[in-house]
Amino acid sequence: MAAKYHYDETLHAVRVTLTGDVTAKVIKSAFEELYLGKYPGDVNAIWLCLDCSFDISVMDILQLAKFTQSQREFEGYPATAFVADTREVRDLCEEYKLMVSEAPYDVEIFETLKEAEGWLQERAELNSRG
Numbered sequence: 099m100a101a102k103y104h105y106d107e108t109l110h111a112v113r114v115t116l117t118g119d120v121t122a123k124v125i126k127s128a129f130e131e132l133y134l135g136k137y138p139g140d141v142n143a144i145w146l147c148l149d150c151s152f153d154i155s156v157m158d159i160l161q162l163a164k165f166t167q168s169q170r171e172f173e174g175y176p177a178t179a180f181v182a183d184t185r186e187v188r189d190l191c192e193e194y195k196l197m198v199s200e201a202p203y204d205v206e207i208f209e210t211l212k213e214a215e216g217w218l219q220e221r222a223e224l225n226s227r228g
Contacts, residue, residue, distance in 0.1 A: 101128045109218045111142035111179075120150045122158035129165055139173035142221075144214050145191075146181035156193060163197035177204040177221055179214035 101124070104113045114128055132143060180195075182188035188207060195205045204221070208214040 101131070103131065105137070106215075109142060109144075109215060109222065110140070111144055111215075111218055112137055113144045113146070116145070116147045116150055118150065119153065120147065121153045122155075122161065125154070125158075125162060126165065129162060133166060133170040135171070139171040140176050142177045142179070142218050144179045144181065144211070144218070146211060146214075147183075147187055150187070152186060152190060154190060159190065159193045160197055163194055163201075167198060167201050172202050175203060175225075177206070177218060179217055180205070180207045181209070181211050181214050182207050183209055 100117050102115045102117075104115070105111070106113060112132055114132060116124070116128065132141075180187075180191040182191045191207045195207065198205060206214075206217055208217065
């Protein structure tokens with residue numbers, strides 16, 4: 099498994115691209131990389147998987163949700179966009195979204211990267227208008 103990170107200044111977002119075999123440990127490492135100080139607390143995130151296979155349980159997703167809500171430093175009102183182009187990825191993203199519904203950040207699921215980027219751009223424009 100590989101995780102690649104790309105910061106998009108225009109969207110104030112980090113694109114996290116996962117490939118290969120993905121376990122809870124792999125995603126937790128990516129969460130730590132993204133959410134524990136390397137990037138600002140108000141950074142947006144776009145998560146996408148390319149040719150991924152998952153070995154993750156609902157309990158693993160619960161632990162990831164707890165991690166982002168208890169250890170992540172927040173500033174402003176950041177957003178997380180998941181790009182889910184398969185049913186398996188969408189189901190996992192929906193589980194996570196349900197578990198963080200009370201968190202201080204928006205989470206949405208999209209089928210394409212273009213849709214996810216468009217949503218973040220729209221949010222940025224709305225926030226800039228006040």
